[in-house]
Every structure is written in structure tokens, then in C-alpha cells.
Amino acid sequence: MKRMVRDCLRSTTSIDDVDLVDSMILEIKNLHVCAEDKEIIKGIDLKIADGEFHVLMGPNGSGKTTLGKAIMGYPKLKVTQGDILVDGKSILELKTDERAKLGIFLQFQNPVEIDGIGFVNFINASHGAINGPTKDVKKFLSEIKERSQRLHMKDGIQKRSLNQGFSGGEKKKAEILQMGMLRPKFAILDEPDSGLDIDAIKVVAENVNEIAKENGTGLLVITHYSRILNYMKPQFVHIMSSGKIIAEGDSSIIKTLEEKGYEAFVNEG
């Protein structure tokens, strides 16, 4: 199966052969990552070009969140082997905020709550750090408002402290709102659908599609459920288990997964 997937990747990307002027590639090469001396990511290869849509699935504890955090430069993780590159340049030496400034966005599986930091202030600071100072405050505020309406977020949520007292669903939506405001080149969305009700899954998926389209964002969406994929059309699906990619393919492998569970792939891998 692995070989088949590689071929499939090559044919669709075709980016390798074309002269890339404006496009960007996030490339993960033979990545090994340790946390507290325990190896969690055990040699992963992944290539995401802008505008592409990848899905990453895998059993609990397989290392999906760890991969996302490693790409973002979480200080408690150590890359012991391999590389993470953006447009051919290693980003391993870059700090987290510098990676964000390159255009990488991580939606957290569990966003932190920070008391006292107003949500709008937070987005403003973040937007300022990544895209330069906000010039037109009113326009900025109305964009936040408009995006939160598109996400069907409750009015007034913007006035609260960062993620504080947000419901599970509100937290996820708040993350997607940030993605919209920050206009990333690559977005790793760590379970944008978990904890969302059925309607909210659709709303979130549609917003992610729209934002990715606006900005040509390359997406890596981590999920446990295929429901969200009713509204999003991934080109590539990667299955991860015990720190390794054990299977890859187009969205058709989700069907196999639904029918047979991870067992099918673990055996094959």
C-alpha cells in the first residue's frame, strides 16, 4: 500500500517538476521526535504543498498531536533525527513564534485558557506579530465580528478572556476564527471536529474550506471521525500508528478504515 500511495502523491502533486515561484512546501523528512527520552515519532515523511488538503488519522496515543507540536516547535519535544523544511529550508532552529511568522498555524487540540487576556486583544497581538500592526482598528474589529458570525459564534464571546469559560465547541470555533484572521500558509488542525455538535461540524468545515481557499493554505487535519469529511474533500489521507505512518492514499482508504478499523492497516503495515 505504501508504494501505491507514494505514486499517487507524485502524480497529483507534480509540484516537484514545475517551477515553483509562489507556492510553498512544508516537508517532513524521516522525523524522529522524543519527549522525556521516549521516542514518540519514529520516522515520518510527509509533504504538504500550499493549497493541498491532507488528513491524518490514527488511534489514540499514536503521536498525531505530538507531530503537530513538533512542527510548531514545542520546547519539550526533541527532534532526534530527520528534518522539517519549509521551501527546502530547515526550520528546526527556528523558535515557535518564528515558525508562526513563516505562516505555520497550529490549532490546538486543547487550547489553553488565559485569564485576563481579552480575546480581541489576543487576536490583535497575534495578528500584529505575524502580519504587522493593525492599521485600521474598526475594520479589524468588523472582520472579527463578521468571521465570528460566519462561524455561528455567540455574540459577546469576543469580549471574554481568552478561551475562558468557552465551551468545547466555542474553543474550536475560536481557533478557526484565529486561523481566518492570521491567514496561514500551512495549518495543522488538531481535531477541529471533536466536541462539536453535528451542525457545528458542518459550519467549522465550511469555514476551514473557505479560509484555506482564500489564502491557499495547505491543510493537515487531524481527526478521528469521517463525518467532517462529508464537508471537506481531502486529497491525501495518512494513517498513523505508534509514531509511524502505516498507510497512505486518497480518501478511498477512509472507507476501508470505517469498515475494518485500524486493525486492517496495522496488520498490513
Place this chain on the structure above:
Amino acid sequence: MEYNDFLSDAKGNYKKLPEEKSELYKKNYIHIPEEYVEFIDFESNANYGASDEFAIRSYEKGVAERMGIRFDLVVGSNFVSVPKNMHIEILEAGSMEKEFFDNKLFKSVDDKFAALINAKTEKIIRIKLGEGEKENFNIMFVNTSRQLFSQVICEVAEGAELNLFEWHGSDAQRSSVQGIINETKIEEMAKMNLVVLHNENENTAVLDMHRGTVKSHGSLVQHFAYIGGRITRARGSVDLNGSGAHTDNAEIVLGTLDQKMDICTDIVNAAKGSLALLDSKAVLSDTSRCILKGFASIKDGAIASRSFVHERGLLLDNTAKIDSIPGMSVDEYDVKATHSSATAPIDEESLFYLSSRGMNKTQANLLLVDGFLGSNITKIKDTRLVYAISSILHDKVINKKCGIVPELSKEIMLIETGNEEDGERLLEEHYKYR
């Protein structure tokens, strides 16, 4: 007590009293090292050296130009400007009557450093508002030599309203001391808003003493910003003596490098239906240190009174240290009182989250400082002061150094207050000031 007796009582008590008189805090106070006070001459009054009017005026000009604040009175080492308003009087301590000293709220026997300031203040500032009068004043205190001791006595008559802002700065080049006593008397139905900004430089030890009494249905709202000074020792209290009296005290502390702050505030409900609030917030980085002490007492007979003390600290570096010590004594049953204290270092997960959103450590700290202290700053009614204090905080988070008079922060501050009205007002005025 006549002036001469007052003076010798003050000198005697300064020599005699321990630095911390209160049994409660004997183990928790910050010592004022000798180098900040050893040069003080108690034999002669001609101890200020030459007046340095030029330096004082250029400091004043800097503040006016950068922050747009004009002052009605400027007090410097061996210099007092001519007050711009007749409600502000400059009194010669030596020519005051016995009654004046008898009525002072800070007696020298109360506190070693109150005694020091009593002994060393020659000119006393008095602001007296008559019934129903309303005034706003800004006073600047700037220490350009080694010492500056001042006293401000405010008397706000029935139904009057006084808004007073004090800027305390210093550009002392050697170890120096700046001492201030604020004594405030609020009569029935009168109101006072006092905003005190300490922005002294790193050579200065700050001694801040403030005491207020509030009569029936009067209100004393106070904001203290402790930002400057190498060492700060503040002792404040408010006594609610009349039924329905009210006080709201918001304190902020921002410590960087090796600053030391020792802030102690007592609020006393002594009358029926009185309401006392104290909210202290400290953010510390580097190896700075702060002791926050807040004490609420509810006296016998103060039925249906309410008292709330909150102390909170945020550590931006694990080398900084904060002790927060809230206390409470309640003699009356029919009251509502709470006190709470919480301090926490900023955790790694939160920092990672902020940096994943593009913020470096300084930018994250700015956001945290704004967020943590913001609610206690935006409560200040005069927006100009909100921006001035925020700008000083921002500059200090970035550059660490204290005592700087920065340009108003160019960065857009979308200060959120949790209160829509305040938020919109600030946003609107933002356009006016920039």
C-alpha cells in the same frame, strides 16, 4: 502639638521606631538600606542643596510633550512652583498652628517612615474644596537630587468632588529617597478620585504613605500604580467612618530586574452599610520581589457592611518572587466579607500557545501584563492617564528599566474592560490622542 514639639517627636520616632511596627508583618517587610537614607541631615533644614529648577522644568516638559499631561503644581527638590489654582495652598510647616498638627492623620509615632516624612517636609500642600465644589488637579513630584519629602492634605467638603492625579518621578543620579504622605478627609456625600503613579528611577527608594477617612455616603476611589523606584515601601489605609461610606482601591505593581516592593493596605469598615474594596495585582519578572499585604477590618457596629480584598500575582519568570498576605478581622456578624489571594507563574503551555500565535517572549509578556493589570487601569476615569500608565508599563516590559518617560505607546491598545461602555470610550478616545 506645636511645630517644634512635632518636629522633635518626628525625629525621635524616626530614630526609635523599628522599620515594621506591626506585629502581623514583622517577618514580612522589605528593609530600606542605609544608602538611601544615611545622607539625610536632621540638624539643618537647608539640606536640599541648590534648587534645580532647570532639571525639574525640563522633566515636566518631557512629560507634557510625550504624554500630554499638564500639571497644576510641580514640586521638586528644593522647589515648588506657583500653584495654578487657588484651591491649592502651599503651607510652611514651621508657621502652622497647633491644631494643624493635632489633626494630622499620620502621627509620627505610627510609623518610622511617616516620622521621617513628618520631620523633613517643610512645605505642605493643602487642597481644600468647599461644599459642592468640583475640581481636577495634576501634581508632579520630581526628585532631581537625593531627597524629596512631600505631604498633600486634601479636605473635600460636603458634596464636593476632587479628582487628583500625582505623578512621582525622579532622575536622581545617586541613591536617593522620595517620600510622600497623602492625607485625605472626605466629608458627607463628598467624592474623591486619587490616582498616584510612582515612576521614579532605579536610584530611588520610594516611601509612600497614604491615609484617608470617609464620612457618611462619601466615596474615596484610589488607584496606585507602583512601577518605578528601586525599592518601594507603601503603607496605606482607608477608614470608612460614616454610614454608607465607600472606598474602592485598585493597586497595580510591575516589578522588573531587581526591584523590591512592599505594599501594605488596610481598609476599615467602621460604620453601618459601608463598602470597602481592595484589589491588588502584581506582575513580576526577572529577580524582582513583592510583598502584597491587604487587611480588611470590620469593626463592631458596622452592620450590613461589605468588604472585599483580592490580591493576585503573576510571575513572568521563575526567578521573581511574590508573597501575598491577605488578612481580615471581623467584629460584627451581619456583614459580607471575602478575601482571596492567588499567585501563579505563567505556565509553559500558555507560553507555547502565545508563541504559536507569533508572539515572542516580550510580545507575550506585553499581552499578559495588559491582560492581568488592565482591569485595574481602565477603571481610571481620565483616559489620558490610562494611556500614560499603559505606555509606561509597555515601555518597562520591553526595556525593563524604570523611571522612563516614554512616548505614548504607538501600538493600538484595544483595551478590553469587560464593560462595553468603557471599551468603546477608550477605543474612541484612542483616535483623539494618537
